[in-house]
Amino acid sequence: MPPRRRLETELHKVHTGILHMGTLAEEALHKAMAALAEKDTTAAQLVIDEDSVIDTAQAEIEDLVTRVIAIEQPVAEDLRILITCIKLAADIERIGDHARHIAKAVDRVSRHGIEVALPRLLRMSELGIGMLHDVLTAFMDGDTAMAEAIAARDDLIDELHRTAYREIIAYMQEDPAHIEDGTRLLLLCRFLERLGDHVTNMCEWVVYARTGHHPELND
Incomplete structure (x- = not known):
């Protein structure tokens, strides 16, 4: 197999690994x-157990x-594309950790406590998951304009995070018995806010792969 064809085959394998x-x-x-949302501890344990699959996928890509x-x-x-794949895999692994x-x-x-914060948390997660899904498409297509537009959507997550923070603080102030719950809810908000940050990082690497420039998106 000619060297160029062989390299293209290997690049395809790496792209497929990132998508997976x-x-x-x-x-x-x-x-x-x-x-x-359902306070389903059995389903939650499955997510915890399956995190090792994402860790293994990262190691395989590296x-x-x-x-x-x-x-x-x-x-x-x-x-640049290969270096970007290592960076993307690291951000995806961190997203898996947040899950x-x-x-x-x-x-x-x-x-x-879940009922108090759930509407904001669900909206933050919907936005973040949508951003993650779309940045994978942008990477596969090499679409830098799409990557830049995706990163801009992180502002919406940040706005929701600020609103949720205020609501949770108010919940904690209602009754000292809510403080422990509220502290954990604030951490959940932070995990979802970081989701948007990780996707923004991924967007920056997609742009780098195609242009060779390191942009500061949604700074």
Whole structure:
């Protein structure tokens, strides 16, 4: 097989690995938020147990990229794409961790506390999951304009985070008995706010892969 054809085949494998890993993270977030909404500890435990699958996928991508760089010695855009894949895998792994943290909170937050914060938390997760899904498409298509537009949507998550923060603080002020619940809810909000930040990082790397420039998106 000609060297260029061989490199393209390996790049396709790496792209497929990133898409697979991102899909796993999307599913983990969906399952974690559903478990939280229903206070379903059995479903939450499945999310916790399946986090290792995302960790394994990250390791496989890193090993594959390392091998391709060592053997194929790519340059220019090809090398940038491979470096980007390692960075994307790291952000996706962190997103998977956030899904696990949300799942762990299911049996630690009261049903009343969940009801207080759930509308904002669900909206934040919907926006974040949508951003993650779309940045995977932008990466596969090499669409830098799409990546920049996706990053701008993080402002919506930040706005929801600020609103949710105020509501949870008010809930804690109502009754000292709510303080422990509220503290955990604030952490859940933070995990979902960080979801948007990780996707924004991914958007920046998508732009870098195609242009060679390091943009500061949605700074």
